[in-house]
Amino acid sequence: KHVYDSRSTEFAEQIRRDTDGYGVDIVLNSLTGPAQRAGLELLAIGGRFIEIGKRDVYGNTRLGLFPFRRNLTFCYVDLAMMSLS
Numbered sequence: 799k800h801v802y803d804s805r806s807t808e809f810a811e812q813i814r815r816d817t818d819g820y821g822v823d824i825v826l827n828s829l830t831g832p833a834q835r836a837g838l839e840l841l842a843i844g845g846r847f848i849e850i851g852k853r854d855v856y857g858n859t860r861l862g863l864f865p866f867r868r869n870l871t872f873c874y875v876d877l878a879m880m881s882l883s
Contacts, residue, residue, distance in 0.1 A: 807832055822841060822842060823846065827849050838872075
């Protein structure tokens with residue numbers, strides 16, 4: 799129904815508008831930097847953030863804990879490692 803462009807962080811405001819401020823329950827993320835943080839901020843209470851990108855993980859990028867006040871879950875999945883098991 800809705801299509802968003804993640805090449806700028808404007809997608810976050812569009813999603814907030816389209817969900818009447820609710821946000822989303824799950825983010826499957828491969829974005830980095832400010833776009834990654836925008837996705838994290840989009841999560842509704844109890845939301846789950848699944849990181850599949852490697853750049854921020856291997857670069858040891860800091861997210862900060864403030865968004866997690868909303869009872870969020872963060873999980874990193876290395877898709878290449880999944881094929882090994």
